[in-house]
Amino acid sequence: MRFECKFFAVVRRISSLNSFTTRTNTCGELGLDSVGEKVCLKGWLHTFRGKFLLIRDAYGMTQITIPGERKELLEKVNGINFESVISITGLVTKRPEGQENKKMQTGCIEVILEDLEVLGPAKKDLKFLPKDTSKASEHLQLQYRYLSLRLPEMQRTLRLRSEVIMKMREYLIKKHGFVDIETPTLFRRTPGGAQEFIVPTRQPGNFYSLVQSPQQFKQLLMIGGLDRYFQIARCYRDEGSRPDRQPEFTQVDIEMSFPTLDGIISLIEGLIADSWPEGFPELKIPFPRLDFNTAMSEYGTDKPDTRFKNKIQEVTGILKDVSFPENSTLSPSSCVSAVVFRDSSEYYTAAVKNKMKTLAEGCRVKKNSEVKIDKKGKWITNMKLNEKLKDELKSILKLEENDVVFIAAGNRTDVLKYLGKVRLEFADHLETKGKNIRSSGYNFHWVLDFPLFSVNDEGKLESNHHPFTAPHPHDVDLLRENPENVRGLHYDLVMNGNEIAGGSIRIHDPMLQEEVLKLIGEDSSQLHHLIDALASGCPPHGGIAIGLDRYISLLLHTKSIRDVIAFPKTTEGRDLMSDAPSAVSEKDLDLYHIKVINKQSKC
Ligand code: ASP
Numbered sequence: 001m002r003f004e005c006k007f008f009a010v011v012r013r014i015s016s017l018n019s020f021t022t023r024t025n026t027c028g029e030l031g032l033d034s035v036g037e038k039v040c041l042k043g044w045l046h047t048f049r050g051k052f053l054l055i056r057d058a059y060g061m062t063q064i065t066i067p068g069e070r071k072e073l074l075e076k077v078n079g080i081n082f083e084s085v086i087s088i089t090g091l092v093t094k095r096p097e098g099q100e101n102k103k104m105q106t107g108c109i110e111v112i113l114e115d116l117e118v119l120g121p122a123k124k125d126l127k128f129l130p131k132d133t134s135k136a137s138e139h140l141q142l143q144y145r146y147l148s149l150r151l152p153e154m155q156r157t158l159r160l161r162s163e164v165i166m167k168m169r170e171y172l173i174k175k176h177g178f179v180d181i182e183t184p185t186l187f188r189r190t191p192g193g194a195q196e197f198i199v200p201t202r203q204p205g206n207f208y209s210l211v212q213s214p215q216q217f218k219q220l221l222m223i224g225g226l227d228r229y230f231q232i233a234r235c236y237r238d239e240g241s242r243p244d245r246q247p248e249f250t251q252v253d254i255e256m257s258f259p260t261l262d263g264i265i266s267l268i269e270g271l272i273a274d275s276w277p278e279g280f281p282e283l284k285i286p287f288p289r290l291d292f293n294t295a296m297s298e299y300g301t302d303k304p305d306t307r308f309k310n311k312i313q314e315v316t317g318i319l320k321d322v323s324f325p326e327n328s329t330l331s332p333s334s335c336v337s338a339v340v341f342r343d344s345s346e347y348y349t350a351a352v353k354n355k356m357k358t359l360a361e362g363c364r365v366k367k368n369s370e371v372k373i374d375k376k377g378k379w380i381t382n383m384k385l386n387e388k389l390k391d392e393l394k395s396i397l398k399l400e401e402n403d404v405v406f407i408a409a410g411n412r413t414d415v416l417k418y419l420g421k422v423r424l425e426f427a428d429h430l431e432t433k434g435k436n437i438r439s440s441g442y443n444f445h446w447v448l449d450f451p452l453f454s455v456n457d458e459g460k461l462e463s464n465h466h467p468f469t470a471p472h473p474h475d476v477d478l479l480r481e482n483p484e485n486v487r488g489l490h491y492d493l494v495m496n497g498n499e500i501a502g503g504s505i506r507i508h509d510p511m512l513q514e515e516v517l518k519l520i521g522e523d524s525s526q527l528h529h530l531i532d533a534l535a536s537g538c539p540p541h542g543g544i545a546i547g548l549d550r551y552i553s554l555l556l557h558t559k560s561i562r563d564v565i566a567f568p569k570t571t572e573g574r575d576l577m578s579d580a581p582s583a584v585s586e587k588d589l590d591l592y593h594i595k596v597i598n599k600q601s602k603c
Contacts, residue, residue, distance in 0.1 A: 001183075001306065019398055020600050022042070023040065023042045024039060024040040024042070025039040025040060025056040025060070025104065025120075026054055026057055026059040026060070027041055027043050027056055027059055027060045027061050027062045027106070028057070028059030028061070028062075028105050028106065029059060029060070029061020030062055030092055030106045030109050030111070031106065031108065031109060031321070032108055033115060034092040034109065035092050035093060035094050035109060035366050036091070036092065036093075036368055037087065037092050037273075038089065038090070038091055038114075039090065039092055039111060039121040040087065040088070040089045040090075041055050041062060041064075041087070041088050041093075041111065042057065042085070042086070042087045043055045043056050043057035043058070043085065043086070043121065044056050044057070044082075044083050044084070044085055044086075044122075044150065045077075045080055045081075045082055045083065045084050045085075045086050045122075046061060046082070046083075046131055047082065047131055048077055048078075048080075048082070051065055051066040051067075051068070051106065052064070052065055052066075052110075052111075053066070053077055053494050055086065055088060056130075056150075058104045058155055060104075060106060060111075061104065061105070062106045062109075062111055063101075063104075063106070063107075063109075063110045063111070064088055064090060064110065064111045064112075064113050065110045065112055065113060065391060066109070066113045067112055067113065070113065071097045073113055073115075073116060077116065078381075080121070081120055081121065081122045081123065081124050081126075082122065082126075082129055082131070083122035083126055083129060083130070083147075084118055084120060084121045084122040085118070085119045085120035085121075085122075086117065086118055086119060087116070087117045087119050088111065088113055088114075088115065088116045088117075088174075088208075089113075089114050089116075090111040090112050090113045090114045090115075091111065092109050092110075092111055093109065093110060093111070093112055093427065094108065094109060095107070095109060095110050097110055102601055110201055115503060124275075126144075126147065126345045127140055127143070127147070128140060128141075128147060129147075130147060130148070130150040130151050133147075133148060133151055133402075136148070136334075137332075138222065138562075139576065140564070142203075142568065142570065142577065144578055145566075145567055145577050146577075149476070149566065153563075154293075154563075155427045155553070157556055157558070157564050158303040158564075158566060159375050159394070159564065160277055160552070160555075160556065161548075161552045161564060162494075164271065164275045164279065164555075165232060165252075165275075165548070166602070167254060167274055167275035168232075168271055168274075168275045169438070170274075171270065171271050171274040171275060172228075172230045172254070175270075175274070175567065176228065176267065177228055178229065178230045178254070179226055179228060179230070180231060180232075181221060181226060181229050181230075181231055182216070182231060183211075183214040183217035183221075183231065183233070184211070184217070185210055185211050185234060185236070186199060186208040186210065187208060187209055187210070187211045187216075187217075188208065188209055188526070189209045189526065190209070190211070190212060190216060190466075191517065191522035191523070191526050191527065192370065192462070192463050192466060192467040192517070192522050193212050193213075193466055193467075194212045194237040194238070194239060195208040195239065195240075195487075196209040196210060196211075196212050196236065196237065196238060196240045197209065197236050197237075197238045197247070197540070200592035200593065200594055201592065202591060202592065202593075205587060206588050206592070210236035210346055211235060211236065211417075212230060212235055212236060212237045213233070213235045213251060213253065213545060214233050214235075214253050215466060215468060215582055216421060216468075216527075216530055216545070217256065218231075218254075218255035218488075218543055219357065219468065219506055219528070219530065219533075219541065220255060220529075220533055222255055222256075222257045222538070222539055222541040223254065223533045223534070223537070223538045223539070225437075227256065227258070227539070228255075228257075228438045229253075229254070229255045229256075229543075230252065230253060230254045230255075231252075231253045232251075232252060232253075232548070233249060233250065233251050233252075233253040233545075234248060235248070235249055235250070235251050236248050237249075238573075240257050240317055241571045241572045241573070242571070244312075244560055244561055244571075245561075245571075246549065246561060246562070246565065246568060246569055247569055247573045248406055248563075248569070249545060249547065249549050249565075250549055251269075251545040251548060252545065252546040252548055253543070253545045253549060254267075254268075254543045254544050254546075255504075255541060255542070255543030256541060256542065256543060256544065257539040257540070257541045258539055258540055258541070259505065259540075259541065259542045260337050261448075261491065261505060261542070263489070264503065264505075264542055264543070264544055264589075265286075265289075265446060265491065266286065267473060268501060268544060268546070269285040269286050270285070271546075272285070272444070273285050273399070275419050280442075280555070281384065281441045283442065283444075284484065284556045285445055287444040287493070287562065288306075288444075288445045288446070289445065289446040289447075289448055290306075290445055290446065290448070291303070291447070291448055291449040292447055292448065292449050292450045292451065292552055293449070294483065295447050295516060296413075296416055297312065297314070297416060298311040298312055299311065299312065299420055299423065300312055300416040300417055300418070300419045300420020300421070300423065301420040302447055302450070302492065303415070303447070303492065303494045303497060303498060303499045304420075304445075304447075304494065304497065305424060305427075305438065305443075305496060305497025306440050306443055306445060306497075307438035307439045307443045307496060307497070308437045309513070310339055310340065310341060310350060310423055310427065310437075312337050312338070312416060312419045312420070312423070313337060313338050313339070313340070313396070313397060314335060314336070314338075315336050315337060315338050315385065315393065315396060315397070315407070315528075316334070316335050316336045318336075318389060318393055318396065319336040319393075319407070319409070320334070320336060320390045321388070322336075322383060322384060322385065322389065323383075323384055324367040324368075324369055324383060324409060325437065329409040333407070333411075333412075333417055333528075334409055334411070334412075335410070335411075336407065336409040336415070337407070337408060337409075337410040337416065337419055338393075338397060338406065338408075338419075339405070339406045339419050339422055339423050339426075340397050340398075340399065340403055340404070340405050340406075341403065341404045341405075341426055341427075341430070342400070342402070343370045343400075343402045343403070344401075344403070344404050344426075344430055344435070345373060345374055345375070345402045345403065345404050347404075347426075347429060347430055347435075348370065348372050348404045352380075352429060352579070353370065353425065353555060355369065355425060356370070356406065356422055356425070359418060359421050359422060359425065360408065360418050361523035362421075362480075363409050363414050363417045363418035363421065364411070364414045365408050365409075365414050365415060365418040366410060367408060367409040367410055368406070368408040368409075368443075369381060369382060369392075369407050370404060370405065370406050371382045371385070371405040371407065372403075372404050372405075372408065373399060373400070373401055373402060373403045373404075373405075373486040374401070374402070375401055375402050376401065377401045383407070390579075393405070397506025404426070406419060406422045406426070424497070438496075442495060442496060442554075442555070443495070444490055444493065444494065444495050445493075445494055446492070446493055446494070447491070447492045447494055448490075448491050449472075449487050450464050450465065450487065450488050450490045450492075451464055451471060451481070451484065451486065451487060451534055452464060452471050452472075452475075452484070452486040452487060452488035452490075452516075453483055453484060453486065453489065453519070453520070455484065460520070460521060461483055461484070461519055461520050461521075462520060463488075463516075463520055464488060464490060465488060465490040465502060465503075466504075467475075467507045467513075467516055467517055467522065468504070468507055468513070468522055469488045469489060469490050469504035469505070469506065469507070470489045470504065470505045470506055470507045470508075470512075471486045471487070471488060471489070471507075471512075471516075472486065472487035472488065474487075475487050476512070479515060479516075479519065483519055487530075488504060489504050489505035489542070490502070490503070490504040491503060491504065493544075493546070495551065495554050496554055498554060499547075500546060500547055500549060500550055500551045500554065501544055501545060501546040501547065501551075502544065502545065503542065503543050503545060504542060504543075504544075505541075505542035506540075506541050506542055507534075508534060508538040508539065508540050508541060508542075509533075509534065510531045510534040510535040510538075513527075513530070513531055513534055514531060519596060549561045549564055549565055552564040553574050
């Protein structure tokens, strides 16, 4: 019997691979049907013990056995360091009865060694061996990335990523007539977005900006008559040290002329479904849709994790007069809301309480408390709740013994934001204790009807998506008097509580574009080229971009997006392998008219 081959899709392609390499076989493809064949395998010496060695390549591993009489071969292998690249020839044989390895793809055969050659010796003191990477810290794995890339998980990830991209290209180009167009990465600053990296030039005082996305180019392509554009685009954002962000990342960037919002949504649903990896749980499209206000009021975030319920519930009507531990009364505009977790009172500990306090401070919520109902139905809380209030809360929140209720009061936005975080934090906490909170698998949904603007901490209007997003046609008249109430034609796709794609229908009227830039305090002369283009016969257009790294990371449930990028950077944006960014010579500094004031700032 041939053991089931997990890498079948990969192995199937090997025959074509052999027509342009010098290898004749790969280490993952041999099975009982190869018995009696003479093979040549090329790969890394993975391990060697007794008379057995394991040779590994990108497709799997094969056991090689040195015949007892070939002492010279035994001696030769003894002198080879692990991870050296070797070439072996030998005869495929069935392993003796009882010696099969069911965990190994090729575990029913072995190759009896006839000859061996070292093609690329490895030094003795490699910092870690792929066979025991678990002992290597992430720092070390990033520093010697070419070694960690040899790991089966990394191989599987990068191959799956490539397969998804290939299917996406096929879907967009072959099924829907999109054109793959490369756009520049050296550009000028785009107003109203993320902090951009700047690139000095030989012209004193003049800098490029690295594109944070191809946003302007894709709009210009529509104006240029390329009505269906896409690109697997490299983007750059200088977001400082934000966990699980990369200064350079990849988007599947898409734009169309004459789209409808529903059309873009179903294009993307088809794209995800068509490129869905083989063997993954069944995916159902269309994805559900949520409007922004519902997302905020029920989940306290615009990217809700809907794999579990525990929605936020408003209880202002019941608790408006209750004093919180701080004993201060609520202002009339305050809102009081709650999140309930069933059957979990034993997990509500002093550490959890402290954590929630810190979260509340971070969200500017001054009044927060909890109610714990013990297994006998006794209420433990520092809120002053009389029996009537308890009964009312019990009935509206459907409380039972052993429940925990998190309550907060104050400014509605802050309260919702806080309870949204509480919901995730306590769910994580319960999961670390072995409780199943989130449903397994993949959960997608759209969030729609975002406000066009939000107000930042300095009280200034900011674009919620970007300044090119069109206002809802019904709300355009509100732009001047009441911009905060204007909805944008903006849509986000959320997967397991993470935003994986965002896009919008664009402004294609130059005057409206200028007006929106003015509202967010941006100088429209910086965008003269785009405004001019909008006035040159611009089709209505819209698009979206999928964050490919995050999407693949969520698909594979990796701990970090670094695990799905071949050469990632640290949280601080450093490349540990080459130790970049690094100092440059005085000559180069002069060429680019740069004076370094503080050379100590290396992080
Ligand atoms: N360029 C946008 C972004 O990077 C996506 C879009 O609106 O298409 O977020």
